[in-house]
Amino acid sequence: MSNIYRDVTLNQVSEQDIGKTIRVAGWVENIRDHGGVSFIDLRDMYAVMQIVIRDGKLLEGIRKEQAITVEGLIEKRDEETYNPKIPTGTIELDAKEVTVLGEVYSQLPFEVMTSKSVVHEDVRLKYRYLDLRNQKVKDNIIFRSKVISYLREKMTSMGFLELQTPILCASSPEGARDYIVPSRKFKGKFYALPQAPQQYKQLLMVSGFDKYFQIAPCFRDEDARADRSPGEFYQLDFEMSFATQEDVFAVGEEVLSSVFEKFAPEGSVVTKAPYPIISYKQAMLEFGSDKPDLRNPLRIIDVTDFFQKCTFKPFIGKTVRAIRVHADMSKGFHEKLLKFATGLGMGGLGYLEVLEDGSYKGPIDKFIPDDCKEEFRTLAGLEVGDTIFFMADKEERAAYYAGMIRNELGEKLDLIEKNAYRFCYVNDFPMFEKDPETKKIGFTHNPFSMPQGGLEALNTMDPLDILAYQYDIVCNGVELSSGAVRNHDMQIMEKAFEIAGYDKEVLKNKFGALYTAFQYGAPPHAGMAPGVDRMIMLLRNEENIREVIAFPMNGNAQDLMCGAPNEVTEQQLREVHIKVRD
Structure with missing residues (x-):
């Protein structure tokens, strides 16, 4: 026909x-x-x-x-x-x-084929159906479809079974803020949209499904960032039974390397497996971040102990980090870098330059004893023509400042490797952390992770010293994936949650399905979930994640096109037993 x-x-x-x-x-x-x-x-x-x-x-x-x-x-x-x-x-x-x-009945709000940078984003999002006619915008969505199709084929070829988990589930007390859905049939009770299919995929492993995956929609009531869409996102969620951390690493490497090699712009370099593995502690020291950008050749060193022997009072009793750079820097460059540093909250930015005769020039030189200068040269690996910058504060702030200065130096001195996708694993995250305000111990990341050392570690070690079998995949300074070896033992689960302030009754109430299932022969299992939106954002070299989503919300979590969130009728509210307070 x-x-x-x-x-x-x-x-x-x-x-x-x-x-x-x-x-x-x-x-x-x-x-x-x-x-x-x-x-x-x-x-x-x-x-x-x-x-x-x-x-x-x-x-x-x-x-x-x-x-x-x-x-x-x-x-x-x-x-x-x-x-x-x-x-x-x-x-x-x-x-x-x-x-x-x-027919076109109204004046077009903007020229469809105009560069997206010319039209205000809110106007583009309000008329997204017109914006998507623009070939460059449409190409991103077509590209997204091809990547997701390839991911499905790849996971299936590796023996993973695609399964769907529920969208309406129970609210959990961990992680980000839930989107909650009131129940019509059960007055005063609520469903939640899943922040991730975490419990369900673990239950699939208990059920005897060996390898699971899905392109999973996830919902978190979080504020937007350039690499995070408010409300919802998609991830390549996968889980494996009878698996170790290393088994998950091998799958992550095979999937991500293959998809980036296939879809990255022509001429790009992609990290080959095995990816570098960097501990959380090492990442915070050398990069000042748990999301290290390996395209930047600069590394941070710790010079705290050395400066306790010197007479520079602002460094004494502080954590001192340093970055060595070999580049020509004008006085104007130093002034701009100092302005950047003070904008971060730093009191200043100390530095030393290594002159032709090997001597130092800079405001800190006079505070280093002469008999210690050779020791410092060796410690920092200094050579003629180098400049070394210093950041000092409490350990956490010093790491943050050093990481930000490292990034700024890499960008402004054009040191970042071009056309490259540099992957690494970051692992050995702390299991617990102390809330700076309440001083209470809580989970650092995923509460379902297996603590290193198991039950013995939980019973005998300071909680803040316990590491978890948790890991992230980072690409070019962007966290692409988080994952963990799961805690599949009921006794370990009880103790871990007890340390984090949840008694057994809370555990049974909030995580009852997992808690009960672990009494019936749960296998060791592990997995991770690379973010699909972030993956495509990197592959398309887009600076904002909204450019790779067909119908994104704006940065204020509003759907300007359909008018969400919007008001509902009094009848709708009554049906779900809700009253709006003033």
């Missing part, structure tokens, strides 16, 4: 069709009047084609972004009018009939 709107899509038309009468359909991208002869650039999802209008009546009422169908004869263009930028650039369609299928 023939299609009444089009015989072919525009990408299917070629020079082989010259002399044929065909019907095509799409949107009017542009109209050009050349006096007696007019041209329409017709666009569908697949390509653009030039339509020649020799009968002016056919053009009456035609305007940009109308959906139209056109019938006419395919002709060869004059050679001087070839357009090498489009696949159909050597042919055109001589229109005999033009019919409007979808």
